[in-house]
Amino acid sequence: MEESNLSVVLHKVNDLRLENTAIREPGKGEVQLRIARVGICGSDISLWKHGCIGKIKVTSPFTLGHEAAGIVSKLGEGVSNLKVGDRVAIEPVTTCGRCDKCKNGRYHLCSKRIVFGMPPYNGGLTRYHVHGADLCYKLPDNISLEEGALIEPxxxxxxxxxxxxxxxxxxxxxxxxxxxxxxxxxxxxxxxxxxxxxxxxxxxxxxxxxxxxxxxxxxxxxxxxxxxxxxxxxxxxxxxxxxxxxxxxxxxxxxxxxxxxxxxxxxxxxxxxxxxxxxxxxxxxxxxxxxxIIIYPHCYPIALALLKSGNIDVKQIITHEFKLQQALEAFELVDRKEGIKVMINCE
CATH class of the missing domain: 3.40.50.720 (NAD(P)-binding Rossmann-like Domain)
Incomplete structure (x- = not known):
């Protein structure tokens, strides 16, 4: 199978596929990431098995994965906070930035929020993913990519x-x-x-x-x-x-x-x-x-500080790791409720 941009794509209920998707070039304010690690979340399983989670429903094919960390591979126009080779964790939530909720610091309650990896927006269970540079957080040297993928939960x-x-x-x-x-x-x-x-x-x-x-x-x-x-x-x-x-x-x-x-x-x-x-x-x-609670506001600095200081060790909950080619097998394992956090290695 061609693996230029192998992705885990959910088409509909019980229809999860490994297939190639297009590799996007980063636009203004965006970076292209070579995804390294992605955690499988219970919401991923709900979308796969039931076609919905709450009011969010699967209506068209999209790439799963919202617990992701990767390495910057290309910079879009105007990006100055990152450079190629930086290791980052991604915040999968973007909002309008203009409504009262956003302006009051409660952007997670924005009615126009988008969560990447939730239908219909493509997520990070893929080899290459384009993301807003301001939603990518550089990982300190002592935080691994596995830990980076656990920052979202x-x-x-x-x-x-x-x-x-x-x-x-x-x-x-x-x-x-x-x-x-x-x-x-x-x-x-x-x-x-x-x-x-x-x-x-x-x-x-x-x-x-x-x-x-x-x-x-x-x-x-x-x-x-x-x-x-x-x-x-x-x-x-x-x-x-x-x-x-x-x-x-x-x-x-x-x-x-x-x-x-x-x-x-x-x-x-x-x-x-x-x-x-x-x-x-x-x-x-x-x-x-x-x-x-829904999503989370302004939590990245706290999470990075906790991990960098060594006050918490999140690696303890990682029980399984699969290659991207084995993603369907990994999803089956999670659905059987085996293990705790199952990690996909996309490298």
Whole structure:
């Protein structure tokens, strides 16, 4: 197979293909990247298997991949912040820059935002990708390209930690020990959480969470939301002040509200069904804030600082690496829920 610009292209539900795409030249303010590493995200699997994620639907073929890092191969007109050979992580979100949300610093809420790697916009699961130079962040020498590809999901957890108000002494519950749950664990600890409890049905993932610094791990035994909340309170010797719900499971959403201490905060990160019944009265009467997150604003400097300082080690969650030619095999593995973060080597 010709591999000049081999790409992972999603045509429609259950129709994922390896095929060649055109190599674009960079335009004004853009750079061409030779992509090095791309992480497979749960949203990629949802698009492949269900044709949608939330309101985003697959309507035409496009190249997947929004967790990417690469090396600058060409510069477009007017680019001065980068040079050929620079190693960069990409921010896959671009916005209008003119609306009130953008001007007030909440550009992630822009109604005209575009996310590369989400339909219909081509992403980075390819050999060569053109991207806005101002959305490419140069990696310090001590940050690997694998770590660079993990910066995008790391942003999600940094934004969640800020929304939740994690600070010194916070007692944090994390529901789900996948990529986002484990990165949330690292961020919560780096923000000063005094106790972090991670719950999941997968014992091997919980063992990894323990090795990464979780103070308490829990395999739920009960199927009721209140009963699970009681389990959490017992194993933590008290209620968490903050809960990060990373699974999207309705039971965990409900349990996290019951479990969280009065005056605390629940941040829903994982996406589950469109409609979920929650114990709203319980939250209201105890002043438990329930918040959501979407994308992330202004998180790159924080993520780069955390990685450069060595305060967190994100490489721990990489369990598999495949060559780009093996991408379909990698997607099948993720769909079987094997491993945690699966990385594609596009070099």
């Amino acid at each position: 790391l942003f999600v957890t940094i934004h969640a930690a800020r929304r939740a108000g994690i600070t010194l002494g916070s007692r944090v519950l994390i529901c789900g020990a996948g990529t986002i749950g484990l990165l949330s664990l690292l961020v919560a600890k780096s923000y000063g959480a005094s106790q972090v409890c991670v719950i999941d049905l997968n014992e091997s993932r919980l063992r990894l969470a323990k090795s990464m610094g979780a103070d308490v791990i829990l395999v739920p035994k009960n199927n009721g939301a209140r009963e699970l909340a009681d389990e959490i309170e017992e194993c933590m010797n008290g209620k968490p002040t903050i809960s990060l719900e990373c699974s999207g499971d309705p039971l965990c959403v409900q349990s996290s509200i019951y479990a969280t201490d009065s005056g605390g905060c629940v941040v829903c990160i994982g996406l589950g069904p469109d409609d979920v019944t929650i114990p709203l009265v319980d939250a209201v009467l105890r002043e438990v804030d329930v918040k959501g």
